[in-house]
Amino acid sequence: MSRSIEQARDYLRPTKRFPTVWCAGCGLGIVQSALVRAIARTGVLKNDVTVVSGIGCTGRLPAYVDFNTLHTTHGRALAFATGVKLARPSMSVIAVMGDGDALAIGGNHFVHACRRNIDMTAIVVNNCIYGMTGGQYSPTTPHGKRGTTAPYGNVEHAFDTAALAVGAGASFVARTSVYHAAEADKLIEKALRHKGFAVVEIISNCYTSYGRMNKYGSPVEMLRWMKESAVPVSAWEGLSEGEREGKFTRGVIAEKRLPEFIEAYDELGSRLTRTPAAVERVREILTAYDRGAGRLAAGFEDPEIDATERGESKR
Amino acid sequence: MADGQARVLQGNEACAIGALAAGVDFFAGYPITPSSEIAELMSQCMPLIGGRFIQMEDEIASIAAIIGASLAGATSMTATSGPGFSLMQENLGFACIAEVPCAIVNVMRAGPSTGLPTQAAQGDVQQARWGTHGDHSIIALAPSTVRECFELTIECVNIAERLRTPAVLLMDEVIGHMRESVVLPSGDEYDLTHRAAPEEGMEDYCPFGECDAEVAPLAAYGGEYRFHVTGLTHDAHGFPTMVPEEVDWKIRHIVGKLESRADQLASNEEFMTEDADVLLFAYGSTARVAKASVRALRDAGVKAGLLRVRTIWPFSQKRLRELAPRLRLVVVPELNLGQISGEVERAVCGETRVVPLGRVDGHLFVPDDITSFTLEEATS
Numbered sequence: 284m285s286r287s288i289e290q291a292r293d294y295l296r297p298t299k300r301f302p303t304v305w306c307a308g309c310g311l312g313i314v315q316s317a318l319v320r321a322i323a324r325t326g327v328l329k330n331d332v333t334v335v336s337g338i339g340c341t342g343r344l345p346a347y348v349d350f351n352t353l354h355t356t357h358g359r360a361l362a363f364a365t366g367v368k369l370a371r372p373s374m375s376v377i378a379v380m381g382d383g384d385a386l387a388i389g390g391n392h393f394v395h396a397c398r399r400n401i402d403m404t405a406i407v408v409n410n411c412i413y414g415m416t417g418g419q420y421s422p423t424t425p426h427g428k429r430g431t432t433a434p435y436g437n438v439e440h441a442f443d444t445a446a447l448a449v450g451a452g453a454s455f456v457a458r459t460s461v462y463h464a465a466e467a468d469k470l471i472e473k474a475l476r477h478k479g480f481a482v483v484e485i486i487s488n489c490y491t492s493y494g495r496m497n498k499y500g501s502p503v504e505m506l507r508w509m510k511e512s513a514v515p516v517s518a519w520e521g522l523s524e525g526e527r528e529g530k531f532t533r534g535v536i537a538e539k540r541l542p543e544f545i546e547a548y549d550e551l552g553s554r555l556t557r558t559p560a561a562v563e564r565v566r567e568i569l570t571a572y573d574r575g576a577g578r579l580a581a582g583f584e585d586p587e588i589d590a591t592e593r594g595e596s597k598r
Numbered sequence: 599m600a601d602g603q604a605r606v607l608q609g610n611e612a613c614a615i616g617a618l619a620a621g622v623d624f625f626a627g628y629p630i631t632p633s634s635e636i637a638e639l640m641s642q643c644m645p646l647i648g649g650r651f652i653q654m655e656d657e658i659a660s661i662a663a664i665i666g667a668s669l670a671g672a673t674s675m676t677a678t679s680g681p682g683f684s685l686m687q688e689n690l691g692f693a694c695i696a697e698v699p700c701a702i703v704n705v706m707r708a709g710p711s712t713g714l715p716t717q718a719a720q721g722d723v724q725q726a727r728w729g730t731h732g733d734h735s736i737i738a739l740a741p742s743t744v745r746e747c748f749e750l751t752i753e754c755v756n757i758a759e760r761l762r763t764p765a766v767l768l769m770d771e772v773i774g775h776m777r778e779s780v781v782l783p784s785g786d787e788y789d790l791t792h793r794a795a796p797e798e799g800m801e802d803y804c805p806f807g808e809c810d811a812e813v814a815p816l817a818a819y820g821g822e823y824r825f826h827v828t829g830l831t832h833d834a835h836g837f838p839t840m841v842p843e844e845v846d847w848k849i850r851h852i853v854g855k856l857e858s859r860a861d862q863l864a865s866n867e868e869f870m871t872e873d874a875d876v877l878l879f880a881y882g883s884t885a886r887v888a889k890a891s892v893r894a895l896r897d898a899g900v901k902a903g904l905l906r907v908r909t910i911w912p913f914s915q916k917r918l919r920e921l922a923p924r925l926r927l928v929v930v931p932e933l934n935l936g937q938i939s940g941e942v943e944r945a946v947c948g949e950t951r952v953v954p955l956g957r958v959d960g961h962l963f964v965p966d967d968i969t970s971f972t973l974e975e976a977t978s
Contacts, residue, residue: 363665370650
């Protein structure tokens with residue numbers, strides 16, 4: 284797949300929104316390019332993609348890409364995305380979030396989204412800091428590292444985002460970094476093709492807020508740190524406890540086949556239409572008004588029509 | 599009841615049936631007393647009518663999900679009570695600025711905080727108006743009967759769709775849990791409104807444009823229009839702006855499109871107001887009690903009348919202003935400490951005396967509470 288500027292332009296809103304708000308040296312441009320390339324590879328039409336975000340530097344990403352885009356409140360991207368997906372399951376729904384957005388204020392939404400297994404992709408851009416607000420420590424700031432609210436070093440401990448996602452039940456979990464841009468393309472593509480809730484953590488760099496405070500000489504030095512710290516999943520087992528210190532795995536960390544929420548829900552719907560007791564109960568409720576009875580009846584005309592189709596045709 | 603038959607229904611049940619009648623096909627909610635029956639009924643019905651129900655992890659997520667679903671073309675609703683309504687304020691503001699139609703049912707209970715989960719109160723009248731930060735306006739309708747729970751749920755959905763705004767159904771615990779005999783309107787007795795769809799091509803589509811009081815058409819995600827929606831103050835195309843003129847227009851627009859329609863949206867019931875010089879101003883369950891008080895006051899020789907509002911927000915001053923010159927007293931009974939009486943006072947501009955009558959002990963008024971208070975005030 285070509286990485287030409289022309290191709291990227293098809294997926295961006297170049298005349299409207301550029302240049303971006305991101306600082307020079309920020310990893311978000313790499314994430315955005317990887318996302319666009321991954322979507323291009325899946326062949327999904329732009330009209331059929333919704334990109335949802337919360338607040339922060341990552342939250343600004345949807346404005347630049349030419350899809351259905353939704354820039355929501357802090358931490359809530361996945362909750363909004365859930366509604367979008369359930370209302371229109373044919374769409375490919377992607378939530379992009381920073382570490383503070385996804386794991387602090389949005390942590391509860393994150394774990395429940397992992398548990399529900401709705402067919403969506405969550406991209407967590409982890410730069411270990413609150414960049415937009417000026418470098419305060421986040422739930423992924425490593426112990427001892429500095430932030431503007433951890434001026435003497437962070438006394439808290441960081442989440443392992445991928446491990447958290449696995450623990451919460453996500454059916455696809457992968458991690459890479461902005462240094463490994465080509466791998467990011469592939470992992471996002473895999474996540475998009477996965478039927479179920481997929482999490483891709485991308486370790487990124489905020490030179491302006493995190494790098495300078497933690498004595499990285501330049502954005503390049505931060506990329507070098509990623510290059511040296513990321514260990515392929517396959518090689519991790521061979522490392523000793525000591526060798527693992529300060530390092531992280533990259534690649535596909537978990538992948539399993541679990542019943543997908545909407546499939547299961549709609550299956551339930553078509554099963555219920557063949558369950559006289561349930562039908563009777565609901566018919567009783569629905570006969571309370573003409574139109575409701577009509578809607579129920581319409582659903583019964585052909586028991587072969589599954590609930591998805593009924594939902595789609597109605598809208 | 600399309601058959602014109604009377605049935606005994608609970609307010610919450612009538613609300614859920616109203617939602618189905620209004621075409622709601624997406625419901626997200628979180629359990630909370632005294633509203634849970636609405637979610638339970640929606641969970642029963644949604645899979646059988648091709649809609650979808652989801653129980654979210656909290657009320658923040660519930661309202662987020664219905665906003666997302668609405669943007670993808672669904673007719674969406676959530677239901678909650680005071681503490682959950684507090685959690686929804688953040689994204690209620692999002693729906694206001696992003697102009698996303700959605701219906702929020704709040705079966706009010708006594709607060710603040712956890713308060714009295716299963717007792718009667720009307721404690722969220724001002725929270726509905728001002729609970730989310732920043733300048734905005736809101737729709738809030740208050741039913742007094744089980745039939746009105748049905749009707750005003752439909753009305754909430756209709757207004758939300760027509761004006762691209764969140765609309766709140768401010769029920770209270772008494773109305774939500776009360777059962778009464780009701781004949782629901784048949785399908786030809788109410789109209790359904792759906793948001794306007796854009797007619798121009800995507801390149802010319804302005805999802806947040808149009809002139810001041812008008813409402814721009816709203817496309818659905820997944821159709822032929824790709825557009826951006828943000829909680830940041832945005833221009834006509836939906837992209838963030840800090841241009842003073844554009845920011846000013848946006849905020850005045852979301853306030854003005856509702857406030858300029860306050861009189862048009864107003865829906866009142868009047869009882870014995872023709873010759874009244876003492877007015878009871880009430881809404882929700884309290885208005886039922888106030889009606890009995892009007893009769894008692896008449897028996898006691900006081901020319902009392904009742905003005906009951908179904909539309910609380912935007913607050914229409916029109917009828918109060920018309921009545922004010924011949925009133926010597928307005929009593930405002932509420933199951934709170936005077937949340938709407940300030941609005942009444944503003945409306946009558948000192949032309950008559952306005953006295954709040956609050957009750958916050960978890961119980962509803964009995965007619966004599968209002969009657970004896972009013973008698974005392976009327977003769978003092």
